[in-house]
Amino acid sequence: MRSLTALPPAVRRLQRAAGGQPLYDTATTRLIEAHALDAAPSPSLMQRAGAALAQLGRAIAPHARQVWLACGAGNNGGDGLQAAAAFQAAGYATSVHWLGDPQRCSSDTHAAWLAAQKAGVRFLDSAPPALDAQDLAVDALLGIGASTRQLPPNDPLVQLLQWLHLCPAPVLCADLPTGLQADTGQYLPGMAFERAPRSPRHTLSFLTLKPGLFTGAGRDAAGEVWWDDLGVDLNQHPDHRPCAQLGGAMALRSRAHASHKGSYGDVAVIGGEGLYLRGMGMGGAAVLAATAALHHGAGRVMLALLDEGACQLLPQQPELMLRQVSALHWDQGVVVCGCGGGQAVAAVLPQALEQAHRLVLDADALNAIATDSALQHLLASRAHIGLHTILTPHPLEAARLLGSDTTAVQADRLQAAHQLSQQTSSTVVLKGSGSIIASPHQLPCINGSGNALLATAGTGDVLAGMVGAAWAQGLPPHTAAQWAVWRHGHLAEQWPAGQALTAGALARCS
Numbered sequence: 001m002r003s004l005t006a007l008p009p010a011v012r013r014l015q016r017a018a019g020g021q022p023l024y025d026t027a028t029t030r031l032i033e034a035h036a037l038d039a040a041p042s043p044s045l046m047q048r049a050g051a052a053l054a055q056l057g058r059a060i061a062p063h064a065r066q067v068w069l070a071c072g073a074g075n076n077g078g079d080g081l082q083a084a085a086a087f088q089a090a091g092y093a094t095s096v097h098w099l100g101d102p103q104r105c106s107s108d109t110h111a112a113w114l115a116a117q118k119a120g121v122r123f124l125d126s127a128p129p130a131l132d133a134q135d136l137a138v139d140a141l142l143g144i145g146a147s148t149r150q151l152p153p154n155d156p157l158v159q160l161l162q163w164l165h166l167c168p169a170p171v172l173c174a175d176l177p178t179g180l181q182a183d184t185g186q187y188l189p190g191m192a193f194e195r196a197p198r199s200p201r202h203t204l205s206f207l208t209l210k211p212g213l214f215t216g217a218g219r220d221a222a223g224e225v226w227w228d229d230l231g232v233d234l235n236q237h238p239d240h241r242p243c244a245q246l247g248g249a250m251a252l253r254s255r256a257h258a259s260h261k262g263s264y265g266d267v268a269v270i271g272g273e274g275l276y277l278r279g280m281g282m283g284g285a286a287v288l289a290a291t292a293a294l295h296h297g298a299g300r301v302m303l304a305l306l307d308e309g310a311c312q313l314l315p316q317q318p319e320l321m322l323r324q325v326s327a328l329h330w331d332q333g334v335v336v337c338g339c340g341g342g343q344a345v346a347a348v349l350p351q352a353l354e355q356a357h358r359l360v361l362d363a364d365a366l367n368a369i370a371t372d373s374a375l376q377h378l379l380a381s382r383a384h385i386g387l388h389t390i391l392t393p394h395p396l397e398a399a400r401l402l403g404s405d406t407t408a409v410q411a412d413r414l415q416a417a418h419q420l421s422q423q424t425s426s427t428v429v430l431k432g433s434g435s436i437i438a439s440p441h442q443l444p445c446i447n448g449s450g451n452a453l454l455a456t457a458g459t460g461d462v463l464a465g466m467v468g469a470a471w472a473q474g475l476p477p478h479t480a481a482q483w484a485v486w487r488h489g490h491l492a493e494q495w496p497a498g499q500a501l502t503a504g505a506l507a508r509c510s
């Protein structure tokens, strides 16, 4: 049994329920650190970081006999050395690989090196001790000071990283997993492994929470994320502005007894290219979006299939009202356009872009807009005439709209979502691990829920329907997107073990 009662109040396990936590980029974290260091705190920030690592380490691995710490040459390594002194003082057999040099390190790290020596920590220069699953390893090689450089395969840092990767004991990362970039959630070149690590990961982030822990490769790299502000007030200076916030649990408003279907808005889904057009029926995607909108609380859901009236009734979901596009009321409710729209959706987009008051654009609608400058102009003009739009691209769709490529989008997901939001004056949901929600003039949000069960066909259509449902029920667009993305991920997290997640089942979940 893990006991977390020994943790000091400043060390907080990040609960998914704690949405709204501010996230800070490296430049701002450095500013906060500099202001804090100016006050010459005692104990020093590094001593606090080391003590917090040791305390969390003891909670993660309460039956550890041995603790091994891989410490780099910079201050991240200094945090590790302070932790080593604390582990040794607490009675653990503690050993360290340190890549630093007492003649060349910072004064804080020098003090940490002296503390570790005084405590009796063993300094190693050959293989690490044989650890088992009860023991603990600490990654204190690189933190926010990591920079791109070419390391030869026999470089000691590369070797230590490999040992950490193959280590059977859980690994506690000091501040950041080594090589993960704090601002983007991408690994530095040469620092990523193809296979998942052998043991669980925890990360204790110091001073601030960093966006890179929650998006891109960050969630896999960091494992469970913890945070210690080291006793520093992050709000002490107006320049300490977060770059994003972490999205968490949200609830829709409770329903008044005296309400009716009109109180919860309409969603109209347009999509589902017919089989006759190119031999590929895509009605399922539109049905999934509409079903999800229905099961997530929209008062009424209309479905306009782009199949020339081939489908006349949906016996499996009779609540969905079939409509022709010409019969839709563009000024009412929310229009979700694009799911399974194929090539047929291009024909309805001019009208949707010009007339739909609240428009969610997904999938093929985004692809059609990316290749048509007239549609791009219509999209960008919507905000100027009081019409609102939410885009739900995956990285490739975002790349097409931005005229870039997936690698560039993934290299800085926050920036890509921000740029697309500015370019289109829309709320953007950039999907993927750690989905980003960005809107003009709002702090972006990184969603904290979800798992790889969602990596199956149709889950994006379900999300588009859920966004539409939340928006139709009266949430503002940014909040509606946040709610839907969080809920979508949360449902996947709650999915019964051993049961396959299908988009159809997800759409019916609420």
Ligand SMILES: NC(=O)C1=CN([C@@H]2O[C@H](COP(=O)(O)OP(=O)(O)OC[C@H]3O[C@@H](n4cnc5c(N)ncnc54)[C@H](O)[C@@H]3O)[C@@H](O)[C@H]2O)[C@@H](O)CC1
Pocket: 033, 044, 045, 046, 049, 072, 073, 074, 075, 076, 077, 079, 108, 141, 142, 143, 144, 145, 146, 147, 148, 149, 151, 157, 174, 175, 176, 188, 206, 207
């Ligand atoms: N100064 C302090 O008192 C505090 C420091 N803190 C820690 O300090 C860290 C930042 O320290 P630093 O600025 O020294 O940076 P790091 O310790 O993260 O990294 C810098 C060191 O790594 C080397 N390095 C960088 N990129 C490399 C690469 N690709 N391959 C090999 N070596 C590389 C540099 O030459 C330098 O020696 C934070 O992440 C945090 O862990 C925090 O605990 C707050 C308190």
Ligand SMILES: [K+]
Pocket: 076, 139, 140, 141, 142, 143, 173, 174, 175, 176, 177, 178
């Ligand atoms: K680290």
